[in-house]
Amino acid sequence: MHQPDTTPRHSIYYDYRVYPFSRPPEMDGHSLNHQVVIVGAGPIGMMTALNLAQHGIPSVVLEADNQVSHGSRAIVFTRRSMEILQQVGVTARILEKALPWSRGNSFYRGQCVFRMEAPDTPDSRFRPMYNLQQQYLEEYILDQVMHSELIEMRWASKVMAVEQDDNSVHLTVDTPEGEYRLTSDWLVAADGARSFVRSALNQRMEGASYSGQFVIADIRIDLDFPTERRAYFDPEWNPGNTVLMHREPDNIWRIDYQLPQGETPEQALSEASLHQRINAQLKMVGIDAPWELDWCSVYSARTLTLPDYRVGRVVFTGDAAHILPIFGVRGANTGLQDCQNLAWKLALHIKGVAGLDLVDSYSSERVQAAREIIDEAGKSTRFMAPPSKGYRLLRDATLSLSLQKDFVGPLFHWRTSRAHNYPDSSLNTAADNAVFASGPANGMPLENIQLSENNYLFDHLDNAFNLLLFNLTPVQLDQMQTLQANLRAEEIPINLLHVTSRPAEQAEPSVTQLVDISGHMRSAYGAGSGSVYLARPDHHVAARWLSLDVAAVKQAIDNILNKA
Amino acid sequence: MNSNLRPQELESVYDALAESLDQAGEQDRLYLVKVALCLANLTGDADAVLNSFRECLEDL
Numbered sequence: 116m117h118q119p120d121t122t123p124r125h126s127i128y129y130d131y132r133v134y135p136f137s138r139p140p141e142m143d144g145h146s147l148n149h150q151v152v153i154v155g156a157g158p159i160g161m162m163t164a165l166n167l168a169q170h171g172i173p174s175v176v177l178e179a180d181n182q183v184s185h186g187s188r189a190i191v192f193t194r195r196s197m198e199i200l201q202q203v204g205v206t207a208r209i210l211e212k213a214l215p216w217s218r219g220n221s222f223y224r225g226q227c228v229f230r231m232e233a234p235d236t237p238d239s240r241f242r243p244m245y246n247l248q249q250q251y252l253e254e255y256i257l258d259q260v261m262h263s264e265l266i267e268m269r270w271a272s273k274v275m276a277v278e279q280d281d282n283s284v285h286l287t288v289d290t291p292e293g294e295y296r297l298t299s300d301w302l303v304a305a306d307g308a309r310s311f312v313r314s315a316l317n318q319r320m321e322g323a324s325y326s327g328q329f330v331i332a333d334i335r336i337d338l339d340f341p342t343e344r345r346a347y348f349d350p351e352w353n354p355g356n357t358v359l360m361h362r363e364p365d366n367i368w369r370i371d372y373q374l375p376q377g378e379t380p381e382q383a384l385s386e387a388s389l390h391q392r393i394n395a396q397l398k399m400v401g402i403d404a405p406w407e408l409d410w411c412s413v414y415s416a417r418t419l420t421l422p423d424y425r426v427g428r429v430v431f432t433g434d435a436a437h438i439l440p441i442f443g444v445r446g447a448n449t450g451l452q453d454c455q456n457l458a459w460k461l462a463l464h465i466k467g468v469a470g471l472d473l474v475d476s477y478s479s480e481r482v483q484a485a486r487e488i489i490d491e492a493g494k495s496t497r498f499m500a501p502p503s504k505g506y507r508l509l510r511d512a513t514l515s516l517s518l519q520k521d522f523v524g525p526l527f528h529w530r531t532s533r534a535h536n537y538p539d540s541s542l543n544t545a546a547d548n549a550v551f552a553s554g555p556a557n558g559m560p561l562e563n564i565q566l567s568e569n570n571y572l573f574d575h576l577d578n579a580f581n582l583l584l585f586n587l588t589p590v591q592l593d594q595m596q597t598l599q600a601n602l603r604a605e606e607i608p609i610n611l612l613h614v615t616s617r618p619a620e621q622a623e624p625s626v627t628q629l630v631d632i633s634g635h636m637r638s639a640y641g642a643g644s645g646s647v648y649l650a651r652p653d654h655h656v657a658a659r660w661l662s663l664d665v666a667a668v669k670q671a672i673d674n675i676l677n678k679a
Numbered sequence: 680m681n682s683n684l685r686p687q688e689l690e691s692v693y694d695a696l697a698e699s700l701d702q703a704g705e706q707d708r709l710y711l712v713k714v715a716l717c718l719a720n721l722t723g724d725a726d727a728v729l730n731s732f733r734e735c736l737e738d739l
Contacts, residue, residue, distance in 0.1 A: 512712035522720050 117273040117289035119181045127335055127409045128365040129250045131182050136271035141295045149175050150465055152286065152299035154274050154312055157184065158249065159433030159450040160305030161256045165203040166458030168265040169578040170608070170652075172465055175299070176266060177288060179273035183257065186410035187248035187333050189447035190363055195534040195560065196451045197241040198573055198654065200256075206241075208255040212364050215242035219344035221517075221527050228517035229524045231344075233531070238639070239563045240571045244531070246342060246363050248333075249447070277302070277315040279427045301461060302429045305454070310435035316426055320438065322419035322489055327500035328374045329414055330383050332393060333367050336406035345400075346499075346527075348514050352395035355507070357499045360396075367409060370396055373500055380413035416440035416496045420485040424453075424478040432457055437485040442495040445488050448532035453481050459578065459652035463676065468606050470677035476542055484535035495528040534560045537655060544649075544658035544671040551659060554640035560654045564636045566629055572612075572636065573654075575627050579608030580672060581650040584626075585642040586615055587663065594665045596625055607672065608652065614642070651675065 123131035140147060151167060153160045156178035164174045192200075192213070200206050219231040233243035260266050275294065276287035284302040288295055304312035313320075345360040356373035363369055370393055374383045382388060389411060397403070420437035424430060433450030457477045463469040501507035516523045537543070537558035548557045555562050561581070564572040580602075584595060592613060599609045611626045614636055622628040631637055640648065645662040649671050658671040684692065696714075703710035719728040 508708060508712050509716075511709055512716055515709065516713055516716060520717065520720075523716065 116291060116293055117179065117271065118291050119179065119271050121181065124182055124185050126250075127407055128367060129248065131250075134181050134268070134270040136181065136291045137269070138290075138292055139269055139272075139295065139297075141297055142290075142292065147298075148283070149173070149297070149299040151175070151301045151303060151461070152177060152284070152297060153303040153305055154286075155304070155306035155310075155433075155435070156180075156253075156257070156268065156270075157305060157307060157433065158189070158252055158256055158447055159454050160303070161253070161260050162199070162203065162451060163303050163305055163432060163454040163458055164266045165256065165259055165263065166455060166578065167462050168263045169203065170459060170462030170466070171265070172462045173265040174267070174303075175269060175297070176260070177269050177272040177274060177286075177297075179271070181270045183253035184249040186331075186412060187250065187363060187367070187369065189249045189252070189444075190246050190361060190369060191444040191448075191531075192245045192247060192252070192451075193444060193448045193532050194239055194241045194243050195532070196448045197245065198560070198563070199451045199455045201240070201573060202455070202576070202578060202654075203256075203259060205255045205259050208258075209245065209247060209252065212251055213245035213247035214342040214362055214364055215245050216342040216344070216362075217243040218341075219346065221346045221348060223348045223514045223517055226518060228514070229527045231527075238565045238571075240565075240573065244444070246361060248363055248365075248367070251364070252447075274306070274311055274315075277312055277429070279429060282428075284428050300428065300465065303457070303461075304429060304431045304435040305433050305450075306435050308434040308438050310431070312429060313421070313431065313435055316429060318421055318426060318431070320419035320421055322417070322438075323493070324419070325416040325440070325496050325500055325502055327416060327496075327502075328378075328380065328383070329416070329500075330370075330372055330374060330389070330392075330411060331414065332370050332389060332411040333363065333409040334370065334393060334406040335366050335409060336368055336397075336402070336404055337366060338362070338368060338402060338404070340400075347396075347399070349511075350396070350399055352392065352399060355511075358396055360400075372396070374413070383413055384411055414441065416442070416500060418489040418493050418496070420482060420489060422482065424457075424481060425475060430457060430461065430474070430477070432481075436481070437488075439485070439488055440492045440496045442499050443492055443528075443531045445492050445532045449485070449488055452484065452535060453477075455653045456481055463607075466606050468676055472541075472677045473675065476540060480535075480537045480540055483537070483539075487535065488532075491528075491530055495530065498526065498528045536560075540655075540657075542651065542657050542675045544667075544674055546658045546667060546671065547661045548659055550661060551641040553638070554642065554648070554659070555656050557656050557658065559656055561648070561650050561656065562639065564639055566631065566636065572629065575610075575612055575629060576650070576654060577608065577610035578652050579610040580652060580675075581610045581612060581654070582668065583640070583642075583648040583650065584611060584613045584663070585637055585640070585646040586617070586644040587613060588645075591645065591663050591665075592623065592626065595663075595668075596623065598665055598669060599625060602669075602672065607676070614640075 151174040217233040221229040286297040342362045347358040359371040361369040432453045439445040460473045543557040614629045649658045
């Protein structure tokens with residue numbers, strides 16, 4: 116029987132709560148057929164459930180453990196992730212706790228040799244990056260999950276076997292009260308880097324593993340440094356290696372350093388070794404203050420992805436689908452983009468309004484994104500932890516040059532997780548895409564716009580096809596409402612947003628009116644009167660027209676749903 | 680445009696590089712890589728640089 120430890124995990128700043136196992140109906144002889152079962156209650160699994168629930172799709176979430184994440188793990192969330200989290204309503208609590216930042220510093224021989232500044236804009240509700248421990252993020256998402264009647268959390272439920280046929284996936288689940296069988300139309304594997312579902316289905320990942328190993332240690336200490344990322348190259352106490360420092364809420368600092376060649380994780384995590392190295396790092400940055408360890412772990416840099424994220428009726432997402440180096444905050448931030456891409460497609464397929472091709476476009480778009488990330492992350496990893504003599508020489512030469520030559524700055528590879536674009540997606544319709552002078556092109560996520568104080572475009576987007584309509588005539592608006600009614604009758608979710616410089620006194624009830632008297636949004640989107648953007652439920656643009664053609668809009672939606 | 684060095688200039692480069700390498704001592708490899716990166720940046724011609732990298736791998 117699966118008996119996870121029921122003692123709350125130890126932490127010097129986070130109060131863990133143990134969630135009880137509750138006996139599912141299947142153990143009392145009830146045979147239920149679920150539409151979606153999600154394995155893994157990490158951020159990606161729970162976000163998938165919330166996103167599906169917004170489309171009215173119920174799900175069961177199985178989690179082998181009975182508490183949120185052990186240790187801080189993913190601590191940096193990008194603006195794009197915040198937009199994804201906003202869609203399911205969990206950003207308010209994140210903003211109360213998380214630390215926003217936009218700058219990174221690279222130090223070498225006591226000098227700041229490169230300073231990265233992530234672009235910020237008043238048009239975004241969110242700053243470029245936020246630091247927050249994963250436990251908090253999971254807690255906030257979980258709170259939202261608990262409020263949903265469509266999501267059933269099953270704690271202390273460990274998947275022991277996975278089988279599938281043409282119509283269903285069958286799971287054997289072990290619990291504190293014994294095993295039971297569970298059947299579902301679809302299974303979403305969000306069970307992390309060591310995914311059991313992935314090995315049970317014999318799925319092999321492709322890519323490379325780097326030899327370097329790294330310690331992550333979270334300490335509580337009073338430090339005066341601003342919330343900026345700090346990278347120390349070739350420090351005297353750890354020659355040739357790299358040390359990273361990051362501020363987290365609750366006065367916690369993440370210290371991340373590479374292990375000397377040949378050292379085992381056990382040796383590296385020994386109390387004596389941790390104390391000696393953390394003290395050496397603090398001494399190097401001129402700090403002599405008491406500190407206390409919260410959590411530590413060892414990781415290795417790997418760049419791996421499954422070649423296909425759908426295997427029959429099982430769909431992989433997050434770290435279960437790919438393993439990416441943490442340099443560049445590419446783990447959870449990539450997973451959040453995955454599950455946002457997946458949920459609406461799976462939901463519309465389950466509802467019978469879209470073909471299987473739509474679900475497969477999740478795989479093609481996100482495998483492509485993972486390959487781009489692997490390429491970018493590989494560059495960061497090769498700089499942080501050079502894998503060969505040649506790479507080490509080039510890295511050392513770059514560090515040496517950086518003391519005097521600015522041109523080597525970009526070689527520090529500060530690139531971080533970004534919103535991925537799908538310019539070649541089969542879901543796109545060319546229409547007038549190429550002739551727009553500005554604005555997000557096909558495949559790109561919509562760009563947020565500040566409409567007025569504390570009022571942004573993304574606040575008005577639904578988990579639906581969002582149609583941005585610029586200064587339509589009353590007749591055109593009427594035509595679009597007819598289209599909306601027809602599509603809604605087919606259970607296709609449509610949100611009409613009328614961006615207007617002449618706000619109507621009495622707005623149409625089924626249309627969200629966005630007032631743009633200054634024309635700021637019109638100009639950012641390269642739009643004239645009658646222009647239209649069609650964005651998918653995950654905010655990515657699928658088509659845009661300089662002037663409205665209702666039949667063409669309908670056709671572009673049909674193309675996405677594979678009904679053309 | 681022929682941007683090759685004149686023989687006299689090439690000779691000066693030859694001598695200066697030799698002496699700089701001696702001066703770099705045990706760090707001569709690191710020194711050469713710094714020089715290569717600086718010169719690559721100065722040319723502003725990535726194709727020509729990559730071509731030189733390929734050519735110089737021959738006959739080692």
